[in-house]
Amino acid sequence: MHRAMIAMLIAGLALCGGQTLSQPSQPLKARYSADGLYNLANSYARAGKPGLAVLYYERAALLAPDDPDIRANLENVRAAAHVPTEPPKRFTRIAGAASPAWAAWIGVVGIALVGAGLLARRNTPRFRRALTCGILLGIALLALTVSNAMLLWPRMHEAVVLIDQTPARVSPVPMGDTGFVLPEAATVTVTAEHEDFLLIRTRDGLSGWVARANLGAVVP
Amino acid sequence: MRSRPQHWSQLIVAALGLLAPMAVANAMADPAQAYEIVEPSHIKLGESATIRVTSLDGYLENFQLPTVPGLKFEMMGRFQGLEFVGGRAIPAWYIQIRVTPQSVGVFSIPGLTPKSPTVGLEVLTRDAPDPYAWHSQKPTPTPAPMSKAPLPKGIQLKAGDGAFAQLVIPTRPVYVGESVPVDVEVGVRPEIVTSLNGAPALTGGDFRLNDLSRQPLRREQVIEGNPFLVMTWHTALAAVKPGDFSLSVETPLSVIVDTRSAEDRALGARMGWPFSQIMSRKAVTHKDITIASPTSKLKVLSLPTQGRPKDFSGAVGDFQVSSDTSTTRVVVGDPLTLQLRISGVGNFDRVDSTMFDHLDHWKAYPPKSSFTPSDTAGTKGEKVFEQPLIAALPGEQSIPALEFTYFNPGTQRYERVHTQPITVTVSRSLADSSLGAALAVHDAHGAAASRFARGLRPDHPQPQTSVSELRPLYFQPSFLTVPATLVLILAGSWLAVSPQPARTISKAAKRVLEQLEVAARCGDAESFFEVARTELLRTFADRWQVPPDHITSKELKARLGKAGEDIERLVALADEAKYSDDKAAHSDFRRWIGVVREHLAGGTE
Numbered sequence: 132m133h134r135a136m137i138a139m140l141i142a143g144l145a146l147c148g149g150q151t152l153s154q155p156s157q158p159l160k161a162r163y164s165a166d167g168l169y170n171l172a173n174s175y176a177r178a179g180k181p182g183l184a185v186l187y188y189e190r191a192a193l194l195a196p197d198d199p200d201i202r203a204n205l206e207n208v209r210a211a212a213h214v215p216t217e218p219p220k221r222f223t224r225i226a227g228a229a230s231p232a233w234a235a236w237i238g239v240v241g242i243a244l245v246g247a248g249l250l251a252r253r254n255t256p257r258f259r260r261a262l263t264c265g266i267l268l269g270i271a272l273l274a275l276t277v278s279n280a281m282l283l284w285p286r287m288h289e290a291v292v293l294i295d296q297t298p299a300r301v302s303p304v305p306m307g308d309t310g311f312v313l314p315e316a317a318t319v320t321v322t323a324e325h326e327d328f329l330l331i332r333t334r335d336g337l338s339g340w341v342a343r344a345n346l347g348a349v350v351p
Numbered sequence: 352m353r354s355r356p357q358h359w360s361q362l363i364v365a366a367l368g369l370l371a372p373m374a375v376a377n378a379m380a381d382p383a384q385a386y387e388i389v390e391p392s393h394i395k396l397g398e399s400a401t402i403r404v405t406s407l408d409g410y411l412e413n414f415q416l417p418t419v420p421g422l423k424f425e426m427m428g429r430f431q432g433l434e435f436v437g438g439r440a441i442p443a444w445y446i447q448i449r450v451t452p453q454s455v456g457v458f459s460i461p462g463l464t465p466k467s468p469t470v471g472l473e474v475l476t477r478d479a480p481d482p483y484a485w486h487s488q489k490p491t492p493t494p495a496p497m498s499k500a501p502l503p504k505g506i507q508l509k510a511g512d513g514a515f516a517q518l519v520i521p522t523r524p525v526y527v528g529e530s531v532p533v534d535v536e537v538g539v540r541p542e543i544v545t546s547l548n549g550a551p552a553l554t555g556g557d558f559r560l561n562d563l564s565r566q567p568l569r570r571e572q573v574i575e576g577n578p579f580l581v582m583t584w585h586t587a588l589a590a591v592k593p594g595d596f597s598l599s600v601e602t603p604l605s606v607i608v609d610t611r612s613a614e615d616r617a618l619g620a621r622m623g624w625p626f627s628q629i630m631s632r633k634a635v636t637h638k639d640i641t642i643a644s645p646t647s648k649l650k651v652l653s654l655p656t657q658g659r660p661k662d663f664s665g666a667v668g669d670f671q672v673s674s675d676t677s678t679t680r681v682v683v684g685d686p687l688t689l690q691l692r693i694s695g696v697g698n699f700d701r702v703d704s705t706m707f708d709h710l711d712h713w714k715a716y717p718p719k720s721s722f723t724p725s726d727t728a729g730t731k732g733e734k735v736f737e738q739p740l741i742a743a744l745p746g747e748q749s750i751p752a753l754e755f756t757y758f759n760p761g762t763q764r765y766e767r768v769h770t771q772p773i774t775v776t777v778s779r780s781l782a783d784s785s786l787g788a789a790l791a792v793h794d795a796h797g798a799a800a801s802r803f804a805r806g807l808r809p810d811h812p813q814p815q816t817s818v819s820e821l822r823p824l825y826f827q828p829s830f831l832t833v834p835a836t837l838v839l840i841l842a843g844s845w846l847a848v849s850p851q852p853a854r855t856i857s858k859a860a861k862r863v864l865e866q867l868e869v870a871a872r873c874g875d876a877e878s879f880f881e882v883a884r885t886e887l888l889r890t891f892a893d894r895w896q897v898p899p900d901h902i903t904s905k906e907l908k909a910r911l912g913k914a915g916e917d918i919e920r921l922v923a924l925a926d927e928a929k930y931s932d933d934k935a936a937h938s939d940f941r942r943w944i945g946v947v948r949e950h951l952a953g954g955t956e
Binding site: 162163164165166167169170173176177179180181184190193194200203204207208211212231232234235236238239242243246247249250253254256276279280283284287304305306327342344345349350351 | 682683685686688714716717719737739741802803804805806807808809810811812813814816817818819820821822823824825826830833834837838840841844845848857
């Protein structure tokens with residue numbers, strides 16, 4: 132009886148998960164591709180709009196982090212706009228090399244490997260070495276996914292300055308005093324929002340309120 | 352010939368005159384006293400003087416800075432030293448105070464200790480000649496002769512002919528709320544009036560007078576044969592309610608009062624300095640008084656109720672309006688500033704920003720306002736409102752005409768003025784704009800474009816696949832259901848599927864079971880039961896860590912319970928099969944194979 136209830140519960144959860152996944156996506160939603168975003172960014176760069184170019188390169192890099200063209204053009208535009216760039220650290224390069232989509236599915240495989248290995252070890256005394264290796268592999272895959280997610284998490288809150296000499300104000304109102312100005316194509320971190328203003332923090336640690344229209348979120 | 356009494360009186364006065372300096376010197380030698388000096392005693396506006404309070408009585412406890420209108424006092428510090436009085440060194444305590452004047456005039460600073468006398472400080476205008484110019488080699492410029500003027504009509508001198516005050520207001524009726532210019536004039540004789548102790552104030556609370564803290568215009572005039580310093584404030588007042596009113600201004604002053612009789616004053620004048628000064632030291636005192644101007648009549652009319660617009664905010668005067676914007680091309684969400692300028696004559700404090708209340712399709716923030724007066728009374732000028740706006744919709748948007756209503760006392764009716772509507776082009780947000788928009792600006796930014804396009808790697812071929820969200824899969828809630836479901840399935844399986852002993856049978860046990868199967872097929876009961884007994888006893892011996900021959904029927908029952916009886920029976924059958932030719936049935940073999948399998952897997956323990 133107990134086993135039957137658990138089995139029904141699992142079946143119900145699996146059904147819910149399947150229904151969620153099978154829900155049709157909204158028909159009017161924009162479609163993104165790394166190549167399309169990269170080509171769009173190139174167009175903005177040729178049009179003399181470094182802010183928009185950097186924004187779309189950043190978006191393309193989210194989908195294809197290991198694309199050398201995206202990385203090269205992003206650095207090129209930033210250098211032309213006199214916006215400083217930081218070379219990525221080794222760990223960042225390794226963990227960020229995998230595409231987030233791949234990393235997500237790798238994580239699922241890792242969970243499956245760990246779970247199946249533990250179950251098999253519990254139910255059979257055979258193939259213990261192979262099962263242990265499978266569990267360790269699953270843990271390694273999960274760690275890769277978690278690292279990838281931790282690296283990308285800050286970028287979920289990043290935005291690119293689209294207008295040159297954008298004022299960062301001390302208060303979230305248009306007449307607020309200007310604390311400092313931001314160059315076009317600079318990347319900032321959004322920490323809070325209030326109506327039409329976003330509280331940003333620069334890489335130098337400066338904070339100020341910027342009009343929402345002057346920024347483009349890397350993840351819209 | 353002189354009379355005898357007159358001769359004696361002159362002798363007495365001469366003797367007193369000789370003794371007086373000695374008395375003063377003796378008083379100065381009295382150690383139980385405190386005094387203060389101000390250095391310099393004549394300064395210009397913008398400079399500071401220093402007061403040094405000296406106490407020979409001991410440390411000055413509970414010392415408080417004085418309060419004199421127009422002067423700012425700051426404590427500089429305390430220190431201790433020695434004073435040499437009459438050849439003796441006496442311990443002394445000092446306090447130094449910085450005095451910074453905020454207005455021009457002659458100030459009287461009261462004694463800062465109960466025993467110290469009042470000191471005076473004269474503050475001159477910045478462009479006044481240097482009060483210590485005699486130190487320099489340059490000759491002192493000759494001051495311009497004072498103009499002579501009669502006392503204003505209807506004005507009487509007060510405070511011992513030392514001061515007067517006058518209020519000049521319009522003779523015509525005014526309306527409630529109307530801001531009308533008025534002049535407040537105060538004249539003082541510097542040798543009688545030592546200081547002004549505050550700004551002039553209107554009597555009664557039915558009028559509002561503009562701030563008089565600003566510096567008045569000053570001029571020196573000879574009025575009725577005496578030099579007067581005449582100060583004039585050009586300001587404005589507004590009536591709060593209608594009616595007939597009598598107005599006057601009051602001004603607080605400090606004056607010098609000479610308490611000597613006329614005879615003593617004449618005697619002092621005859622003896623001359625320094626005797627006259629010594630004699631008058633105790634007789635002259637300072638007194639705070641308030642002088643008032645003669646009353647002036649003013650009629651205040653109420654604003655007509657007929658034809659009063661609903662949006663009338665109380666502005667009375669004559670105004671003009673205009674407006675413009677900081678830009679006419681913006682992006683959705685980008686702020687622009689709408690400037691509304693209201694200029695003219697009137698009560699600008701009642702000109703408010705309610706005109707901005709009807710700006711549809713625009714998000715408005717609280718406006719900022721500033722007033723720039725063009726006259727000293729503050730009734731003429733320009734008030735500018737800066738209204739930040741953010742367009743809510745893209746496209747050609749219009750900022751509607753702004754209307755302003757006021758009452759014009761000249762025409763005696765309500766009037767309405769309005770600005771022209773302004774068209775603003777609002778484009779979509781840059782982050783959402785299409786590639787076409789970017790290419791459209793290509794020509795306009797040709798130079799910049801070439802700078803950013805240099806060294807770019809070429810475009811990629813048209814993409815074949817795409818995703819609906821830029822957010823990585825593992826941050827999408829819909830995807831997170833996949834690992835969550837998987838984890839739940841695995842956890843459920845862990846709970847639901849317990850290990851099956853029969854499935855965990857070893858290879859050796861499998862071999863034994865195969866032997867049993869062969870023996871059963873052949874009907875070889877002897878071999879069957881012998882193999883079963885041997886293997887079971889060996890398994891139990893391994894499992895229980897005892898030698899096989901130590902396993903007794905008692906041991907089997909104790910450890911296996913009811914199942915032990917089966918094993919005991921199997922052992923007995925093995926013995927029986929050796930010595931008899933009985934053939935066991937096929938079903939018996941199957942049953943015993945099941946028993947052996949179960950025990951080899953360790954399921955019943």
